[in-house]
Amino acid sequence: MAELNEPLSAFMTRTAGPGTLAGLARLSGGANMESWAFEWAGAAYVLRRAPSAEYMADRPFAHVDEAALVMAAHAGGVKAPEVVGVLGDADGMGTGYVMRRVVAEVNPAKILANPPPSLIADLGRELARIHALPMEVIPAAIPLMDTADALAELKRRFLVYGGDRPAIALAIKWCEDHLPAPVAPVLVHSDYRMGNIMVDGDGLAAVLDWELAHRGDAHEDLAFGCMTVWRFGQLDKPAFGIGSLEDYFAAYEVAGGVPVDRDRFHFWLVYRTLWWALGCLQMGQAWRSGADATVERVVIGRRTAEQELDLLLLLEDESPADERARALPPSSPVAAAPVGEPTNAEMVQAVRDWMGDTIKPRAEGHAKFEVAVAMNALGIVMRDLDAGVRAEDKPLAEAFLAGTTTLAEPGLLAKLRRGALDKCTIDSPKYAALARARDAWGG
Incomplete structure (x- = not known):
C-alpha cells in the first residue's frame, strides 16, 4: 500500500488539483483487478488497476479502452461510475483508472x-x-x-x-x-x-x-x-x-x-x-x-x-x-472413524480451527478476506482426503x-x-x- 502513496498523490494533483491523500485501503473481493478506495481533497474516489501491463496481456482490451467505455456509458445515461482520470506509463502504478466513489451497498x-x-x-x-x-x-x-x-x-x-x-x-x-x-x-x-x-x-x-x-x-x-x-x-x-x-x-x-x-x-x-x-x-x-x-x-x-x-x-x-425418475446409486462408503494417531483430515482441521480462532480475529481489510479463503481451502481438503470422489x-x-x-x-x-x-x-x-x-x- 505504501508504494501507492506518492504516485497516486502526484496523479491526483494533476487530475483533480491540490489535495492530501487519505484513507487509502484495498477493497475486499475483486477476483480479477485491484480496487483501492481513498479520499482526495475531501472527495471519495476508487482506483481500479492492474499492477503491471503483463497482467493485462490476455485481456481483449486495455484499461484505457475500458475507461473510455465506462465514460461513454456514463455520458449515455447509464448508471456507470464517473471516470476522472486514466493511468499512463509515467504514473508508475500499472494500468487502470480513477473513478468517483459511489456510496452505496454492493454486498x-x-x-x-x-x-x-x-x-x-x-x-x-x-x-x-x-x-x-x-x-x-x-x-x-x-x-x-x-x-x-x-x-x-x-x-x-x-x-x-x-x-x-x-x-x-x-x-x-x-x-x-x-x-x-x-x-x-x-x-x-x-x-x-x-x-x-x-x-x-x-x-x-x-x-x-x-x-x-x-x-x-x-x-x-x-x-x-x-x-x-x-x-x-x-x-x-x-x-x-x-x-x-x-x-x-x-x-x-x-x-x-x-x-x-x-x-x-x-x-x-x-x-x-x-x-x-x-x-x-x-x-x-x-x-x-x-x-x-x-x-x-x-x-x-x-x-x-x-x-x-x-x-x-x-x-x-x-x-x-423414466430416467429422471430413476433412483440414484449409492455414494462411496464413508471412511471409518479414526481411533489411533491423528489422521491427515484431523491435522488439517486443527490448522483450520487455529486460523479461525487466532489469525482471523487479528486480520483486517483484505487480509481478513484472504484468511477466510484459506480456511475455505483447508475445509475442502479436509472433506476430500478420505472421500475418494x-x-x-x-x-x-x-x-x-x-x-x-x-x-x-x-x-x-x-x-x-x-x-x-x-x-x-x-x-x-x-x-x-x-x-x-x-x-x-x-x-
Missing part, C-alpha cells in the same frame, strides 16, 4: 436481505439503457462476439484442461446442437449480476466491472444475472435472486429492450453456466502455472462442481421421464462430445446426479442449489 447478501421495491424494475431498465447505447460511441477495441466461435473456444479450453468432465462435455454438445441464429449486436456488459451492482435506498445506484464487455447478443446479458450461482441462495427468485423473470423481462422491454425470446434466454443460461464452469477450472490453471499464486484462485478452481450441478439441473429434461471420466466426456452417448442411456442421468451431489458436497457444501438438488433427486 449481495445485504442487498438481497432487503432489496428496494424498485430494484428488479431498475435492473431491467438499466440493462435496456446499456443495450441502447449507439455502436458509434463504443470504443473500437471492444470486440464483437461470434457465438459459434466463442463456443468453439470454450470447447478448445475444455480439452486443454483435460477434457474429462462429463457434465461440461454434455453442456458443450447441447450448446452446439442448439446454437441460436445470429442477431443484431448490442453492447453486452457481460458481467451484469449481483456483486457488480450497487444499491441504495432509492434502488440501483451504479453498474460496476465493465472489463468483459463486448458487442453481441442482448440475451447473454439478460441470462447472466439469473444464473443460480448469482442468486446467492435465493433460488425461488430466478431474476437476480430478487424477483420473477416475468417482472424482469417486462421492465426490460418497457424500457426499450429487445423482445425476450425464452428459448434464446435458456441457451444463454446454459452457455454462461458452462462458461463459468470453465472459468473456475481456468482459475486453478492460473494458480498451477504460477500466473496467480493467491489462495483465492485455487479455491475458485474447486467451484467447478457448483456449475456442473447447475448444468445437470438445466439439461436433465433432455432425458426421458472424483469428477473426471474422460471416456464418458468424449462420448458426450461425439454424440455417441446421450442422457437417454439407462442409468446415466442417475450416475451423473450422484456424482454431482457427492462432488459438490465436498467442494461447496453450503451451495444452496445442492440442498435443492438433493431433495429433488432423492440423494
Whole structure:
C-alpha cells in the first residue's frame, strides 16, 4: 500500500488539483483487478488497476479502452461510475483508472436481505439503457462476439484442461446442437449480476466491472444475472435472486429492450453456466502455472462442481421421464472413524480451527478476506482426503462430445446426479442449489 502513496498523490494533483491523500485501503473481493478506495481533497474516489501491463496481456482490451467505455456509458445515461482520470506509463502504478466513489451497498447478501421495491424494475431498465447505447460511441477495441466461435473456444479450453468432465462435455454438445441464429449486436456488459451492482435506498445506484464487455447478443446479458450461482441462495427468485423473470423481462422491454425470446434466454443460461464452469477450472490453471499464486484462485478452481450441478439441473429434461425418475446409486462408503494417531483430515482441521480462532480475529481489510479463503481451502481438503470422489471420466466426456452417448442411456442421468451431489458436497457444501438438488433427486 505504501508504494501507492506518492504516485497516486502526484496523479491526483494533476487530475483533480491540490489535495492530501487519505484513507487509502484495498477493497475486499475483486477476483480479477485491484480496487483501492481513498479520499482526495475531501472527495471519495476508487482506483481500479492492474499492477503491471503483463497482467493485462490476455485481456481483449486495455484499461484505457475500458475507461473510455465506462465514460461513454456514463455520458449515455447509464448508471456507470464517473471516470476522472486514466493511468499512463509515467504514473508508475500499472494500468487502470480513477473513478468517483459511489456510496452505496454492493454486498449481495445485504442487498438481497432487503432489496428496494424498485430494484428488479431498475435492473431491467438499466440493462435496456446499456443495450441502447449507439455502436458509434463504443470504443473500437471492444470486440464483437461470434457465438459459434466463442463456443468453439470454450470447447478448445475444455480439452486443454483435460477434457474429462462429463457434465461440461454434455453442456458443450447441447450448446452446439442448439446454437441460436445470429442477431443484431448490442453492447453486452457481460458481467451484469449481483456483486457488480450497487444499491441504495432509492434502488440501483451504479453498474460496476465493465472489463468483459463486448458487442453481441442482448440475451447473454439478460441470462447472466439469473444464473443460480448469482442468486446467492435465493433460488425461488430466478431474476437476480430478487424477483420473477416475468417482472424482469417486462421492465426490460418497457424500457426499450429487445423482445425476450425464452428459448434464446435458456441457451444463454446454459452457455454462461458452462462458461463459468470453465472459468473456475481456468482459475486453478492460473494458480498451477504460477500466473496467480493467491489462495483465492485455487479455491475458485474447486467451484467447478457448483456449475456442473447447475448444468445437470438445466439439461436433465433432455432425458426421458423414466430416467429422471430413476433412483440414484449409492455414494462411496464413508471412511471409518479414526481411533489411533491423528489422521491427515484431523491435522488439517486443527490448522483450520487455529486460523479461525487466532489469525482471523487479528486480520483486517483484505487480509481478513484472504484468511477466510484459506480456511475455505483447508475445509475442502479436509472433506476430500478420505472421500475418494472424483469428477473426471474422460471416456464418458468424449462420448458426450461425439454424440455417441446421450442422457437417454439407462442409468446415466442417475450416475451423473450422484456424482454431482457427492462432488459438490465436498467442494461447496453450503451451495444452496445442492440442498435443492438433493431433495429433488432423492440423494
